[in-house]
Amino acid sequence: xxxxxxxxxxxxxxxxxxxxxxxxxxxxxxxxxxxxxxxxxxxxxxxxxxxxxxxxxxxxxxxxxxxxxxxxxxxxxxxxxxxxxxxxxxxxxxxxxxxxxxxxxxxxxxxxxxxxxxxxxxxxxxxxxxxxxxxxxxxxxxxxxxxxxxxxxxxxxxxxxxxxxxxxxxxxxxxxxxxxxxxxxxxxxxxxxxxxxxxxxxxxxxxxxxxxxxxxxxxxxxxxxxxxxxxxxxxxxxxxxxxxxxxxxxxxxxxxxxxxxxxxxxxxxxxxxxxxxxxxxxxxxxxxxxxxxxxxxxxxxxxxxxxxxxxxxxxxxxxxxxxxxxxxxxxxxxxxxxxxxxxxxxxxxxxxxxxxxxxxxxxxxxxxxxx
Amino acid sequence: xxxxxxxxxxxxxxxxxxxxxxxxxxxxxxxxxxxxxxxxxxxxxxxxxxxxxxxxxxxxxxxxxxxxxxxxxxxxxxxxxxxxxxxxxxxxxxxxxxxxxxxxxxxxxxxxxxxxxxxxxxxxxxxxxxxxxxxxxxxxxxxxxxxxxxxxxxxxxxxxxxxxxxxxxxxxxxxxxxxxxxxxxxxxxxxxxxxxxxxxxxxxxxxxxxxxxxxxxxxxxxxxxxxxxxxxxxxxxxxxxxxxxxxxxxxxxxxxxxxxxxxxxxxxxxxxxxxxxxxxxxxxxxxxxxxxxxxxxxxxxxxxxxxxxxxxxxxxxxxxxxxxxxxxxxxxxxxxxxxxxxxxxxxxxxxxxxxxxxxxxxxxxxxxxxxxxxxxxxxxxxxxxxxxxxxxxxx
Numbered sequence: 125x126x127x128x129x130x131x132x133x134x135x136x137x138x139x140x141x142x143x144x145x146x147x148x149x150x151x152x153x154x155x156x157x158x159x160x161x162x163x164x165x166x167x168x169x170x171x172x173x174x175x176x177x178x179x180x181x182x183x184x185x186x187x188x189x190x191x192x193x194x195x196x197x198x199x200x201x202x203x204x205x206x207x208x209x210x211x212x213x214x215x216x217x218x219x220x221x222x223x224x225x226x227x228x229x230x231x232x233x234x235x236x237x238x239x240x241x242x243x244x245x246x247x248x249x250x251x252x253x254x255x256x257x258x259x260x261x262x263x264x265x266x267x268x269x270x271x272x273x274x275x276x277x278x279x280x281x282x283x284x285x286x287x288x289x290x291x292x293x294x295x296x297x298x299x300x301x302x303x304x305x306x307x308x309x310x311x312x313x314x315x316x317x318x319x320x321x322x323x324x325x326x327x328x329x330x331x332x333x334x335x336x337x338x339x340x341x342x343x344x345x346x347x348x349x350x351x352x353x354x355x356x357x358x359x360x361x362x363x364x365x366x367x368x369x370x371x372x373x374x375x376x377x378x379x380x381x382x383x384x385x386x387x388x389x390x391x392x393x394x395x396x397x398x399x400x401x402x403x404x405x406x407x408x409x410x411x412x413x414x415x416x417x418x419x420x421x422x423x424x425x426x427x428x429x430x431x432x433x434x435x436x437x438x439x440x441x442x443x444x445x446x447x448x449x450x451x452x453x454x455x456x457x458x459x460x461x462x463x464x465x466x467x468x469x470x471x472x473x474x475x476x477x478x479x480x481x482x483x484x485x486x487x488x489x490x491x492x493x494x495x
Numbered sequence: 496x497x498x499x500x501x502x503x504x505x506x507x508x509x510x511x512x513x514x515x516x517x518x519x520x521x522x523x524x525x526x527x528x529x530x531x532x533x534x535x536x537x538x539x540x541x542x543x544x545x546x547x548x549x550x551x552x553x554x555x556x557x558x559x560x561x562x563x564x565x566x567x568x569x570x571x572x573x574x575x576x577x578x579x580x581x582x583x584x585x586x587x588x589x590x591x592x593x594x595x596x597x598x599x600x601x602x603x604x605x606x607x608x609x610x611x612x613x614x615x616x617x618x619x620x621x622x623x624x625x626x627x628x629x630x631x632x633x634x635x636x637x638x639x640x641x642x643x644x645x646x647x648x649x650x651x652x653x654x655x656x657x658x659x660x661x662x663x664x665x666x667x668x669x670x671x672x673x674x675x676x677x678x679x680x681x682x683x684x685x686x687x688x689x690x691x692x693x694x695x696x697x698x699x700x701x702x703x704x705x706x707x708x709x710x711x712x713x714x715x716x717x718x719x720x721x722x723x724x725x726x727x728x729x730x731x732x733x734x735x736x737x738x739x740x741x742x743x744x745x746x747x748x749x750x751x752x753x754x755x756x757x758x759x760x761x762x763x764x765x766x767x768x769x770x771x772x773x774x775x776x777x778x779x780x781x782x783x784x785x786x787x788x789x790x791x792x793x794x795x796x797x798x799x800x801x802x803x804x805x806x807x808x809x810x811x812x813x814x815x816x817x818x819x820x821x822x823x824x825x826x827x828x829x830x831x832x833x834x835x836x837x838x839x840x841x842x843x844x845x846x847x848x849x850x851x852x853x854x855x856x857x858x859x860x861x862x863x864x865x866x867x868x869x870x871x872x873x874x875x876x877x878x879x880x881x882x883x884x885x886x887x888x889x890x
Contacts, residue, residue: 148727151719152620158549161542170613213534215610260612442610442617 143168164258165193173261175253176232182317185238185285186250187223191231192261198226199233199264201292202370202397206446207235208260211248218245219447221288221372221397222264223320225296236319238285265452268370268397269293276368277304279361281352281381283311283373287319289397290370298331305333307361311352311373313342337361352380365390372397398449410465413490417441418460420495431467432482436495443482443495450484457482462491506853508794514853515796521845522831525838526608534609536837537597540817541614544592548622551585555757556732558582564745583757587764588818593622594769595820596836602631605835624687626716629709633689639832643777643784643805650777651784653678653685654694656873658777659784660881671877675870682766682773683720687713724762729754768818771866772809776825779807780868781858781884802829803850808843808859816840826857 146155156169164172177189199205204221224234239250253259270278270293280290287310297303312318318338328336337360339350350356357364365388371381378396385394410428415435417423426435433455436443446454450468456479463474465488466481472488473480480493506514558579563571598621600606606614620627633649641647645661652658656675657668678685692709695701733751740747783804790801809815809823816823816839824839827846834842850857875881 148719148722149731151723152622152716153545158545161546161549210531210534210609210611212530213532213609215612442607442615 165191168194171195171261171263172258175255175257175259177255178253181236181319182238184250184317185236185319187234187236188249188253189224189232189234190259190261192233196231197263199292200269201225201296202269202289203264203266204268204289204397205235205264206262206452207249209245209248211244216245217446217448218249219449219452221292223288223291225292225299227296227299236285236288236291238319262446262452266397268372268395270297270370277366278306279364279367279369280306280308280310281369281371281373281377282308283352283377284313285319286371286373286377286397286399287312287324289372291320291323293370294327294334298327303331303333307335307337307364307367309337309339309352309357309360311339311341311377314340352377354384357384367393369394370397371395372399374399398451405470407470410486411489412487413462415487416460416490416492417495418492426487428465428488429467429486432464432480432485432487432493435487436482436493441495445483448483450481453481455482456480458494460492460494463488464491506800506855510853511796511800512794513796514849514855515794515799517849518799518830518846519795521842521849522834525831525834525842529608529835529838533835533837534611537606537609537614537835540592541597544589544597547585547592548589551582551587551589551761552728554582554585555579555754556582559732559736559750559753562743562745562749564743566743579753579757583761583764586758586761587768590622590761590765591768591818591820594765595772595822596817598622598627599820599822600836602627603635604833607833608835622720624683624713624717624720625689626712629690629713630686633691635832637691639829641790642802642829643782644787644790645784647787649689649691649694653689657876658872660876660883661784661786662876664876664879668877672874675873679767679770680763682770683762687717724758725755728758771862772819772822774869775809775862775865776806776822778869778872779858779860779865780872781856782807783884799830800855802826803846803855803857805829806858807865808857809862809865810859811862813840826859 143155149155150158154169156167160167160169165174171193173190173192175188176191179187179189181187199222202221204219206217206219209216209218220235220237222233223236224232226233237246237249240246268289270276278293280294282290290308290310294303294306294308297306308324310318310324312321315321315338318324318340321338324336324338327334339356341350361367369381369385371378371394375398378398382391382394382396385391412425412427412430414423415426415432417436417439420439420441422439422441424435424439426432433443433445433448443457444454446452448455459473459476459478459480461476463472464480464485465472467484467486473485482493482495558575558581561570561575561578563575598619601614601619602616602621604616607616612618616631617628621630638648638650643651645651645659652662655678656671657664690709690713692701692706696703696706729751732754733747736745736747736750739745783801785801785805790797793801803826806825806829808826809819811819811823821836821839822828824836824843827834827839827843828836830846831839831842847857847859872881
C-alpha cells in the first residue's frame with residue numbers, strides 16, 4: 125500500500141510524450157500495464173524489484189538481493205526503502221534499510237532482514253521469498269546518511285540488525301577509498317550469529333583506519349552479559365565527544381545513547397535511525413472520541429491510544445499508508461476539526477488544517493479527518 | 496399473513512431471522528478463509544486477460560498480412576478472415592473477462608481486502624464506456640440495495656422495458672421487443688446511459704444544464720474508448736499501410752476500416768454475451784419482484800430472502816462460470832456482493848441446501864431455459880397483463 129509511485133509524467137521528456145500517445149492504445153489502462161506482461165521491471169505505473177539471490181547471514185537473518193525496475197534512484201548509504209509483501213493474500217508494507225553500497229555495478233541492491241519471533245512479515249521475507257519473485261518496492265528515503273563532503277570521524281554504535289545502515293555506509297566508504305578514521309561498537313548475541321560478522325572482522329583486519337569493538341551480549345567469556353554503558357563507551361572510544369555518532373538498534377539502546385549525548389550537550393553530533401516509532405507514555409486520563417472521516421462520510425468511536433490509521437482500517441476504509449511508524453508520511457491527512465494526540469511526543473494537534481500522520485496519532489476527543 | 500412482513504414466503508419472523516443467521520455464518524466463514532489462493536486467482540486472471548487483449552489485437556494486425564493483395568501463397572480473403580476472426584474472438588473474450596469477472600467484481604470491492612494498491616474498487620477503471628464510479632453508484636448502491644423493488648431499482652426493466660406484471664402497462668412497451676434487440680447489440684452504450692439523470696431529464700424533472708457535468712464525465716470516458724478502438728488501433732495499421740501500399744496494392748483506408756470493423760465486432764461479441772448473462776439474472780420465469788411497501792423496515796433475514804427470490808442462477812461448467820463473471824451464480828452474488836467471485840461455486844451448494852430446508856425456491860436452470868423465458872416474457876409483457884410467479888402455499 126502506498127509505495128511511492130514513480131510518475132512517468134515528471135521528467136522523462138520524449139519518453140513521457142511518447143507514452144502519453146501509446147497510452148491511448150491501452151485506455152483505460154496505461155501502456156505500462158501491458159509492458160508488465162513482458163517484463164515487470166520495465167513498468168512505469170509502479171515499481172517492482174526482482175529477487176536475484178538470497179543468502180543467510182545467520183540462522184534467522186537473510187540478505188535478499190533485489191534488482192529494481194525502471195525509474196529507480198540510487199540510494200545514499202543508510203537510506204531505507206519500503207517493501208510490499210503479500211502474506212495470506214493481503215498486501216502489507218514494511219520498511220527495510222538497504223545494506224549494500226550504491227557503488228555496486230550490477231544495478232542491484234540488498235536488504236538484510238531478521239525474522240522476528242512471531243513476525244509474520246519478516247518471516248515471509250526470510251523464509252518464503254524465492255529467487256525470481258517480484259515484489260513492489262518504493263524509492264530510497266530517509267535522512268540517516270553520511271554527509272557528502274565534510275571529513276568527519278564517525279563512531280558507529282549498532283546492535284543486531286541495526287548493523288544494516290552502518291554496513292551500507294562502511295562498504296560505500298571503503299569502495300570509494302575514502303574511509304575516515306572510524307570506530308564501530310557493535311552488539312550481537314553471540315559471535316556466530318552476528319550479521320555480517322565475518323565481513324566486519326575482515327574489515328577490522330584489513331582497514332587500518334577502521335576499529336571494530338564487537339560485544340556479545342549473551343554470556344561472554346567472563347560469564348556476564350555486557351550492555352551499553354557510559355563506562356563502556358569511555359573505555360572503547362575515549363574520544364567519543366569529538367566524533368559524529370551514528371546509532372541504530374533497539375529503542376532501549378538508542379534511549380541510553382541519547383541520554384549520554386544530551387548530558388554532554390552533543391545532541392547535534394548524534395544521528396539516530398529507529399526501527400519503530402518510540403511512543404510517549406499515554407496518560408491515564410487520555411480519552412478517545414468520535415472520529416469522522418469526511419470523504420468517506422463515516423463516523424466511528426475510537427479510544428485514546430489506537431492510531432487513527434488502524435481506526436480507519438477497522439472501519440473498513442483503506443487509506444494510503446506506508447511505514448506505520450511515522451517516518452514516511454504516506455498516511456498524511458488533514459485535520460478538519462477536533463483534536464488528536466501525536467503518540468510519539470504526546471503533543472496535541474488541534475489546529476484545523478494541520479497535517480496529521482494517522483499511523484502515529486490517536487483521537488483526543490472528537491475529531492474530523494479529511495480521509 | 497399475520498403481522499409479519501408481506502414477503503411472498505410462508506415463514507415466521509423467527510424462521511426468517513434464523514435463516515438470516517445461517518446465511519451470515521456461511522458468509523463470514525467464507526470471508527475468513529480467504530487467502531493466498533484467491534490472490535493468485537485474480538492476479539493470474541488479470542494477466543491472462545491482458546495477454547488475451549494484446550494478443551487478440553496483434554492477431555488482427557497479423558491477419559492484414561494475408562490480404563489478397565499480398566503476392567504470397569497464403570494470401571486471400573478466406574485466410575484473412577479466419578485469422579482476423581480468431582483475433583476478434585480473443586479480443587472479445589478479453590473484453591468479456593475484463594468487464595464481467597474482473598472489473599464488475601473489483602468494483603464490488605470483492606478484492607479490496609487484499610489491500611493491493613493495483614486492485615482497488617475506488618481506483619479501477621474498466622474497459623467500457625460507463626465510468627467506473629458512475630456505474631458503482633447505479634449498480635452497487637441502487638440495484639444491490641433495492642434489488643427487484645419496482646419503482647426503486649432502476650434495473651427493473653432499465654427504465655425502458657416491462658419485465659414484471661407489477662409494472663403498469665404503457666403503450667410504448669409495445670415496442671419493447673425492439674428495445675430488447677437494440678440493447679443487446681448496444682449494451683455498452685446502454686450501460687453508459689443508464690442514469691437516473693437521463694430519466695429525470697426526459698420526465699422534465701431536471702434541466703439538461705444541471706446534468707451537464709455528468710454527461711461531460713461520461714463523454715470523456717466514451718471518447719477514450721472510441722479513440723482506442725476506432726482511431727488509434729485502426730490508425731496505426733493504416734499508417735503502416737501507407738508505405739507498404741507503394742509495393743502492395745492495398746489502400747490504407749481498407750486497412751483502417753478492417754481493423755475498426757474487427758474491433759467493432761469484438762465489442763459486439765462482448766455486448767451480446769454480457770446482455771444475455773445479465774438478463775438471465777433477474778428476468779427469467781419464477782423470479783420475484785417486490786413493492787416498496789413490502790420491503791419497508793425489512794430485517795437482515797428478509798433482505799436475504801428477497802435477494803434469493805429476486806435472482807436466478809444459470810447452470811454450467813467452470814469455464815462457463817468464469818466467462819459469465821460468475822453471474823451464473825447471481826443468487827450468491829446478490830446474497831454476498833462483496834465476497835470474491837471465485838468463491839461463489841463453493842458457497843452455492845450450501846445456499847441451495849439452506850433454501851431447500853426453509854422451503855424457499857432456488858431458481859437455477861440451463862442458459863437456454865433462463866434466457867428463453869426471459870425473451871418470451873419480454874414478448875408477453877409488451878402487452879397488458881402477464882402472470883406473477885407462484886405464491887408459496889400458505890398453511
